[in-house]
Amino acid sequence: MIEVIASLAALEVVGVSGMHGNFATGVVEKISGKNRGKGVKVDLTDDGIIIDVQLHMNFGVSIPEVAQEVQDNISQTLKRMTALDIREINIHVVGIQFEKSALEEE
Numbered sequence: 001m002i003e004v005i006a007s008l009a010a011l012e013v014v015g016v017s018g019m020h021g022n023f024a025t026g027v028v029e030k031i032s033g034k035n036r037g038k039g040v041k042v043d044l045t046d047d048g049i050i051i052d053v054q055l056h057m058n059f060g061v062s063i064p065e066v067a068q069e070v071q072d073n074i075s076q077t078l079k080r081m082t083a084l085d086i087r088e089i090n091i092h093v094v095g096i097q098f099e100k101s102a103l104e105e106e
Contacts, residue, residue: 005081006078019038041054045087049086050088052092063093
């Protein structure tokens, strides 16, 4: 459930083009038709939750600014919806989405 909330909160931020999953999540997505929690890993520790988010950003955005907005949005959303303590939210930019040129769209 935490993965789903974090994934949706990350996708709300302008500049994020999508989430990244590994081969296993891709297979599950193809079979089930669902991509809940894609690109999010949650570790529950005694000190709080550690969240790792793997995402793709749009070309030309400020990566530090968008990453900070993603962290803030995930933190605020989880605080509103759960009573869990968040220790870390780590953002991993694993790809850049370039805009399609006019030739590619035809």
